[in-house]
Amino acid sequence: MEVLRIENLSKKYGKGQNEVIAVDNISFSVTKGEFVAIVGPSGSGKSTLLHLLGGVDKPSSGKVYIDEMDIYGLRERDLSILRRRRVGFVFQAYNLIPVLTAEENILMPLLLDNRKEDKKYIDELLTLLDLKDRRTHLPSELSGGQQQRVSIGRALANKPSIILADEPTGNLDTKTSREVLQLLKYSAKKYNQTLILISHNMDIASMADRVISIVDGKISSDEVVR
């Protein structure tokens, strides 16, 4: 079943001579439960592509469909709601709210949705992320790997259909990277979520079901690995 489809997506910055085409007329689709790695050198436009998929940036042209919904045809408010219910972001720099505890950071998307937490599910998440004894800690009191696990928890809190991860292991050492990645892959499988991950590390990409390579804003290859 198709979860995400993009059609002729382009993103340009600047004008005239200064024009930079970050994403150049890209089209592809992703099915439910698929683990896609997007790889490419720095500056190839992969982060921009990911942001466009998640509805935080605006394309210059083209369309993005999540669950058959044209997300850039939505009103600002509805797009925000879609983001909080269907998409989970994991950033390289974790981007946690420093004044909130680990657990509160994870709960944030639910709170924004004015929804009661599903206690069982959150407990399960905390166990899965190995954060049970860290739940009341502030981000500044956590290690990088723990912070990234919190940010994964936040992405999973609303049981989104798509998880978008932007170099989630970029700031972590090899061992922690592997753990975090295993965790992402495991949870995506467990809750039948689509995982789209950006990396310039082929090692990491090799764990994916499908690898899309991007060079200069264009897809240079799109291979299903397994």
Add this chain to the structure above:
Amino acid sequence: MRNYKELTSRYLKQHKGRTILTLVGIIIAIAMFTCIGSIYYSGINSEIERVKDEKGNFEVLFYDASKDKINVLTSNAEIKDGGVVNEEGSFQIDNSLLTDSLKKMDIKAYDGGAFKDIFRVKIVEGRFPENGSEIVVDKKYYAVLKDKKIGKVLKGELKSKEGATSQGQYTVVGSYESKEITNWGLSFLDIRTSADTNKYSYFANLKQGKNKVDVAQKIAKANDVKLDINSSLLYLLGEGPDKSRNNSMEVIFGIIAAFVVVCTTVVIYNSFNISVMERIKHFGILRSIGATKSQIRNLVFKEAAIMSLIAIPIGILSGFAGIMITFNVFMDGFLGEFQIGFYPQVIIGAALLGLITVFLSAFFPARTASKVSPIDAIRGTMIVKGDKIKRGSGLLAKLIFNFEGQVAYKNIKRSRKRFYITCISLMISLIMFVFFSNFIDIIFESNKIVSSSTMVEGMFSRQQKSDSPYLSKTLVKNINSLEGIKELYELKYASLSYLVDKEKVNDKFVSPIKRLKTTNEYKGKYIIGNVQIAGYDEKTIELFNKQNKTKIGYESFNKNNGIIIVNKAAGEGANNKRFYDSFTEYKIGDEIALPVLDESYVNKPDTEQLKKYIDSGKTINFKVAGVIDYETIGSSMMYNSYGMIMSTENYNKLTGVNGLSVIAVNFASPEYSSKYYEKFNIMADENKASYMDIYTQKKQSDNLQNQMMILVYGFIGLIVLISTVNIINTVTINLLVKKREYATFKAIGMTKGQFKKLVLLEGALFGIIACIIGLPVSFLLTYFGIVRNNPLGFIGYTPAIWPYAVGGIGIILITLLAAMIPLRKLNDMNIVEALRIEE
């Protein structure tokens, strides 16, 4: 955590410093609203009470009414309460012990309402009158009756308003509270039994709150009686006949309140803006995980709501506490009877104004926060609006403070809005300080001039009419015999047309006196008006020596025909511009030949007569023993003229006048001034002179001065405090958001000293810029606002410099201090960590 909005309280707690600073700003604003409101309502109320005490507690007066009409009026449904008064006439008391002015008494008959409700007569001794032949008199008059042992029964002739006279007799049954001798005898009016005339008056208050004048006019017309209104009371109630005049007080206080709103909005806006800017990335993250714009806006508004909830009660309480303490401790007897009171509408007003201020301040930051694009926040590519850096700027700062100066200057200008807001708020404080300090300085200086003539504590003076008698030696003896009189000074004064040598007149005065019609030129002299000649006795010369630090011995002063020139005078130059300068060019040692006059001339000066005296060649040669600006005791400001002081004997010889004009006294201790106040007034009355209690007057004016100073500096202090909060906020945020840049500076080898200089300059530059623009503006405002249009008349005031120095240095110090606070944090920072900060 139950709700995403709890983020707000979490943030406020985490950033206690900023929260408290913002709270302080809001609290000060609300406290100021409370104070202003309290003063406004208390002022109006005190004024209403004063008018009621002075003129009576009535709104309208129906007069020329007959008995029947009075009966109709008293039962009129539109009238709340009232009192009937009949003026019986003028009573000439037949008693030789009383002075002329006390012999005449106006007899007024009051009914119960007039005594109790309208004129609020308070009995001090005795009781209220019960019939038409009993009267009460004011307590001072009562004291005179007692003092002279006149008894309770006054006989005499009563002359009614129509002119009919009859023999009358009144029994004094008591005295009522009054500040002065009123010469009123109040008897009781029983409308049922009194005579029927058309001269009854009915003082009344109306039930209806609005359009009182219209209602009263209708009643007067319907009953065919004449109408008068208590306009001073009606204006205070906002019901004056001229509708456009009713609101002037409200306008003044409205302007002050608006000013406070603007000042505090600037500060609170700045605080919110900073707190939002600091968290802009967090808002971006929230947006990226699905927060809507209105959710973000609500976060900021909730912050505003929490702040208001804490600050409003504290602000109102501290405002009330502050104003109560200020007025009860420092402002006793301010403007007479000023009573500060508690008014519930002040609470509502202050709270509302506070809320408006806070939400107005939070509105734009909330909008900025909601507009943040999630992608920018995540990428860290935030571009703060107005964050434009010009290449060539700050060259002047570089010249003065080296490259640190230039960097600091460029840094503070990075956020334009914040830069301008901070500079403006500092400038407002500076300008207010300089302006009001100068204003107060003027009042102080002019008061000094006034009080320089009050080296004495009490003064009897001859009345200014030419036929009034001189003060008698008996009066001198009587005063001197009293206990508690430390010194007594006998002075003689004359103000008359006299002459001045042409070549001795200050050039600046030549054309002004030539323009005056009263000026004549005669034999190398100008004959000018209002020359003041004073004769001092030995004691007065001693007083003069003490005040002017001179050593003039009376004997030689008298023997050598010494004369002291009183030199400062006002003149009018071209295009009516007033100036103030020395009138003559006399110096110590100069000789002056003055023509001898006689008493008839002094009483009735005449230019032709004066020319004859000059022609006669009879002169006395005086020698200048001193030149001073002002006369010590009794004379007024001189205008195109000058004064001379000589010994009392020489005064006799020159003017032919032997009588005393002024007797001044100093008491052994101040309480005698109030103890003798009534006695001296009666003594003055008996001698057809007037008495002035200079000690009390001076004390009152000194008090008023101090009280004004407390009010004005209190107000300025709060405004300065608000802008201090603002500058601390601005500098702190300016510095802390650039942690990474400072770390870079340090990393590439900036020394600790250089670093300190850079940071301190980022604070102090605000103060310096505020001075560069604010001081000239203050000067212009002060010069054109108060120095040129001196509100207290022309006193030859040189504008004070100290407000500029104190204000300028003060503001630079405050800004330096503001930079010291974050400097501590920055000094402790770890370069490597700071470089790593993702922001």
